[in-house]
Amino acid sequence: MARTVTTQRKVIVTAIAWTIAIAIFFPILWTFLTSFKTEADAIATPPKFLFFNWTTENYTTVQGRSNYFLHFWNSVIISVGSTVAALIIAIPAAWSMAFVPGKRTKDILMWMLSTKMMPAVGVLVPIYLLFRDTGLLDTRTGLVIVLTLMNLPIVVWMLYTYFKEIPGEILEAARMDGANLTREIIYVLTPMAVPGIASTLLLNIILAWNEAFWTLNLTASKSAPLTQFIASYSSPEGLFYAKLSAASMMAIAPIIVLGWFSQKQLVRGLTFGAVK
Amino acid sequence: MSSKLRGLLGACSLVALGAAAHAETITVATVNNGDMIRMQGLMADFNEKHPDIQVEWVTLEENVLRQRVTTDIATNGGQYDVLTIGNYEVPIWAAQNWLLPLEDMGADYKPEDFLAPVAAGLTVDGKLYAAPFYAESSMLMYRTDLLEKAGLTMPENPDWDFITEAAEKMTDKGAEIYGICLRGKAGWGENMAFLTSMANSEGARWFDADWKPQFDSPEWKTTLDTYLNLMTNYGPPGASSNGFNENLALFQTGKCGMWIDATVAASFVSNPNESTVAEHVGYAPSPVRAGGDNHGNWLWSWNLAIPASSQKQDAAKAFVAWATSQEYTALVAEHEGIANVPPGTRTSLYENQEYLTAAPFAAQTLAAIEAADTQSPSDQEVPYTGGQFVSIPEFQAIGTAVGQVFSAALAGTSDADQALAAAQALTTREMSRAGYPK
Numbered sequence: 284m285a286r287t288v289t290t291q292r293k294v295i296v297t298a299i300a301w302t303i304a305i306a307i308f309f310p311i312l313w314t315f316l317t318s319f320k321t322e323a324d325a326i327a328t329p330p331k332f333l334f335f336n337w338t339t340e341n342y343t344t345v346q347g348r349s350n351y352f353l354h355f356w357n358s359v360i361i362s363v364g365s366t367v368a369a370l371i372i373a374i375p376a377a378w379s380m381a382f383v384p385g386k387r388t389k390d391i392l393m394w395m396l397s398t399k400m401m402p403a404v405g406v407l408v409p410i411y412l413l414f415r416d417t418g419l420l421d422t423r424t425g426l427v428i429v430l431t432l433m434n435l436p437i438v439v440w441m442l443y444t445y446f447k448e449i450p451g452e453i454l455e456a457a458r459m460d461g462a463n464l465t466r467e468i469i470y471v472l473t474p475m476a477v478p479g480i481a482s483t484l485l486l487n488i489i490l491a492w493n494e495a496f497w498t499l500n501l502t503a504s505k506s507a508p509l510t511q512f513i514a515s516y517s518s519p520e521g522l523f524y525a526k527l528s529a530a531s532m533m534a535i536a537p538i539i540v541l542g543w544f545s546q547k548q549l550v551r552g553l554t555f556g557a558v559k
Numbered sequence: 560m561s562s563k564l565r566g567l568l569g570a571c572s573l574v575a576l577g578a579a580a581h582a583e584t585i586t587v588a589t590v591n592n593g594d595m596i597r598m599q600g601l602m603a604d605f606n607e608k609h610p611d612i613q614v615e616w617v618t619l620e621e622n623v624l625r626q627r628v629t630t631d632i633a634t635n636g637g638q639y640d641v642l643t644i645g646n647y648e649v650p651i652w653a654a655q656n657w658l659l660p661l662e663d664m665g666a667d668y669k670p671e672d673f674l675a676p677v678a679a680g681l682t683v684d685g686k687l688y689a690a691p692f693y694a695e696s697s698m699l700m701y702r703t704d705l706l707e708k709a710g711l712t713m714p715e716n717p718d719w720d721f722i723t724e725a726a727e728k729m730t731d732k733g734a735e736i737y738g739i740c741l742r743g744k745a746g747w748g749e750n751m752a753f754l755t756s757m758a759n760s761e762g763a764r765w766f767d768a769d770w771k772p773q774f775d776s777p778e779w780k781t782t783l784d785t786y787l788n789l790m791t792n793y794g795p796p797g798a799s800s801n802g803f804n805e806n807l808a809l810f811q812t813g814k815c816g817m818w819i820d821a822t823v824a825a826s827f828v829s830n831p832n833e834s835t836v837a838e839h840v841g842y843a844p845s846p847v848r849a850g851g852d853n854h855g856n857w858l859w860s861w862n863l864a865i866p867a868s869s870q871k872q873d874a875a876k877a878f879v880a881w882a883t884s885q886e887y888t889a890l891v892a893e894h895e896g897i898a899n900v901p902p903g904t905r906t907s908l909y910e911n912q913e914y915l916t917a918a919p920f921a922a923q924t925l926a927a928i929e930a931a932d933t934q935s936p937s938d939q940e941v942p943y944t945g946g947q948f949v950s951i952p953e954f955q956a957i958g959t960a961v962g963q964v965f966s967a968a969l970a971g972t973s974d975a976d977q978a979l980a981a982a983q984a985l986t987t988r989e990m991s992r993a994g995y996p997k
Contacts, residue, residue: 323833326808348596407630415636499623500630503638504586504615517620518591519748520803520821522833 311535318342318528325524341529349512351533358508358537360423361498362491365430366484369438372431374480377442378468382451392443395436403433403496414501421503429501430491437490438483445479446472481548485541492538509534583874584613585640588628590621590861594693594901595643597891598882604890605881612874621748632657637868640875644689646680646860646933647948653688659865659872660686664880672885672905676931677860680944689862690883693823694903696856696927697756697845697947700810700828701817704839705729705736713841718849719761719785722817726793729816738793740815741786744802745966747958752857752947753819754965755958758782760855761848764937765949765986770995774961774983781848783965783975790969799970811835819845821859822927823902825920842923844930853938857947858931860903903928942996953993960985 316332317325324335345351380388410429411420419425449472457471473480495510502511513534516527542549589595599616606613617639619627624643631638632652644652652658664670670678673691681689699717706713709728714721726738742753755765763778773779790798793816795809803820807827810818811834818824831837845854863882865875881887885907891900898917900908902924908914909925918924933946943949948958961982968978 323811326804326811328808328812328814348599408634411630411634411636415634420636420638499619500627503588504617507617511617511619514620514623515591515618517623518804519621520823521592522804522807522827523591524804 311539314528314531317525318532320525320528322522322525325528326522341525342533345516345526345529345533349515349530351512354507354509354512354534355537357423357506358492358510358534361426361430361506361508362488364423364427365434365491366487368427368431369435369487370480370484373435373438373442373483374468374473376439377446378472380439380443381446381449382454392440395439399436407500410497411501420501421505421507423506425501426498426506426508429497430494433494433497434487434490438487441483441486442476442479445476445483448479449475478548478551481545482551485545485549489538489542582611582613583871584615585869585871585874585878586615586617586638587641587643587878588617588619588624588639589643590624591618592693592861593899595861597895597899598692598887601887601890601894605878608881609874609877612877614878632866632868635868637866637870639866640869640871641878642864642866643692643861644864646677646689646858646862647945647950647954649681649689649862649864650683650944650950651952652864653683653686657867658688659867659869659876660688661690661865661876661879662686664690664876665884667886668880668884672907674904674906674925674928676858676928676933677904680858680860680933681862689864690879691860691862691904692883693901694858694860694928695821695823696858696903696924696931697753697820698822698825698856698923698927699817699819699843699845700825701725701841701843702729702813702815702836702839703841705816706841713843715843716852716854717843717846718851719846720849722846723785723789726789726817730793735814736816737795737809737814738816739789740795740801740806740809740818741790741798742802742806742820743790743794743798743966743969744800744805745959745962746802747948747955747962749802749962750966750969751958751962752859754782754786754962755947755949756845756855756857757786758855759936759938759946760846760851760853761785762851762853762938764939764941766942766990768940768942770942770990770997772983772986772990774979774986779979780975783968783979786965787968787975791971799966821857822920822924825924826898826902826918829920842920844923844927851938853932854927854930855936855946856927856931858928858933859947953989957986957989960989 318341319337319339320331320335321338321340324331380392414420414425419428453475454467454471457467462471493510498508498510499514502508513527513530516523516530595618602614628639628642628644630636632642649658670687674694677691677694678687681687681691701713706725706729709725711725711728722739728738730736730738742750744750758764758779761778761782763776763782764773767773795801795814801809803824806815806818806820807824809815810828813836825842828834828840829837845856847854863879865872865879869875883904885905888900888905888908896917897911897914900914902908902918902921909921915921931946933944935941936944936946943951948954964978964981964985967973968975973981
């Protein structure tokens with residue numbers, strides 16, 4: 284028998300959901316509002332919520348001082364490049380773990396995840412030296428490599444759990460029909476796992492876009508993405524809150540737009556497999 | 560088109576291409592502050608004087624910058640040609656041969672014009688390893704109207720007893736006015752910059768001559784007791800997360816009676832466009848202990864240095880010479896107004912009557928910088944140099960750890976005795992691990 288949901292319960296659940304959503308969204312809203320304030324209004328106590336002199340001066344200043352489009356373009360190349368590279372490696376890896384597991388598959392999965400447990404700064408100097416000797420410092424190629432490696436464990440794990448949902452018999456049928464391994468992965472497995480792959484792709488792009496340790500430490504002037512663009516407006520001595528907010532809005536706007544338009548896919552993918 | 564004209568144009572194009580081909584690009588790593596941003600806006604002058612040098616900027620928040628350039632210079636990465644570093648790093652890095660000595664900077668450069676305490680912090684074995692771009696010390700800023708209302712007059716050399724009395728009388732929590740605002744946020748350059756300076760004024764020291772930590776001394780006990788008493792009773796709520804910017808905002812909006820911090824704050828709190836209390840700000844030296852004469856003034860400078868790993872040292876030197884010259888000061892005065900020139904580096908600036916008139920806090924700033932004694936910061940004998948820091952590589956980590964302990968005491972999770980015991984234990988442990996005494 285279907286459970287009846289009373290109107291009162293609906294109202295309460297809706298109110299709770301809205302409260303949580305507003306609480307999560309509030310910092311972004313506050314950053315958005317601050318980006319239109321003067322520096323004096325940005326630090327006013329009590330804080331000014333809506334009634335202040337709205338100005339776009341911070342955006343003009345930030346545009347004038349920094350090469351936004353260079354940083355933006357670097358962010359796009361680094362995040363998309365590292366995600367595609369990670370998927371190319373992770374899809375066959377996840378296939379093998381999901382459909383032809385060996386005795387040590389679980390251990391390998393755990394070991395892969397364990398690499399995420401080490402603080403990144405622990406390997407900063409060795410990686411910096413490797414990059415120096417191979418000429419990869421301050422290059423987009425270098426960042427694509429390091430972010431691919433950084434996100435690979437998560438991508439393999441996510442794809443592995445999605446692939447586990449797909450009945451092995453379907454792949455077996457494809458094999459009986461004469462499909463070789465490549466065809467099996469490209470024409471049978473991948474289309475069935477599209478929601479999972481899409482959500483992995485989107486999540487990985489977001490992670491790579493927001494990554495602020497390697498992108499700050501391995502770059503200088505040529506390949507620095509938007510994380511450096513934001514870091515250049517933070518200061519412990521001097522008031523830059525409004526400009527910092529404007530820079531932050533410009534940095535997160537593209538990823539918010541991407542998230543907004545792909546939210547259906549993202550939610551569908553996330554509820555399809557791993558994070559049920 | 561005649562063949563002559565064609566030939567001439569061709570030659571011009573070749574010359575232009577040649578010039579472009581020979582243009583050297585240097586990368587300058589710098590912090591985000593008003594003076595540095597102003598310099599980036601005045602680059603047309605440098606480009607005109609040095610058309611063969613192009614400058615690329617990497618601007619970062621100072622803690623990010625510190626980590627970034629330290630990694631690069633320690634690994635000989637060569638990503639930067641000019642670094643913006645503090646006077647904490649300069650002697651340590653110079654001793655490692657990581658920096659190029661700044662010699663032959665040109666006939667008009669006049670390094671003897673640099674303020675002596677500032678230059679002393681950047682000189683190792685008689686050689687200058689970084690050029691000061693901007694320097695600051697610490698001083699007391701206070702609300703003249705609130706002090707008058709409290710029936711008090713600021714002495715020429717206030718001591719901590721007077722500060723406590725004034726803080727008590729100025730505090731009006733109902734009106735959200737707090738007698739004193741001080742740094743509480745944990746960090747070697749945050750609360751420990753202030754507390755180390757205050758400890759110096761109280762006669763305390765970080766280490767004795769054998770590098771034994773001294774947090775178990777009565778001087779440190781007096782320092783922390785006074786600090787916690789001031790901040791707990793007369794400070795703003797949530798002070799354990801307040802740094803320079805938070806206190807600046809509080810002072811500018813009229814919430815603080817007194818504020819002891821960097822001299823650079825004076826230009827912000829006295830600017831009527833930013834500060835609601837600009838007309839009521841007075842300046843005084845950092846407090847001393849009753850009967851003492853050590854203000855414990857800190858000394859911080861942002862300096863331009865050239866890493867030994869740079870492949871473009873001549874171009875880098877030309878840039879450093881331009882940015883820290885007397886001509887640059889004149890350039891800023893011409894375009895941005897004389898009150899906006901980078902303060903605290905050259906004697907000639909403080910002999911300029913126009914500057915002294917435009918910046919009412921200039922005399923106090925100069926006095927604070929000149930009173931800073933980084934060579935023997937405490938009244939007692941110490942094996943180290945530095946004012947608000949101890950000039951050893953281990954200090955960043957130890958200073959921040961001690962800062963967290965003191966910040967926790969300010970937040971009320973421990974008392975002064977517990978905090979001092981914890982600071983003593985952790986400093987002893989870390990110094991022993993680092994192999995002191997060396």
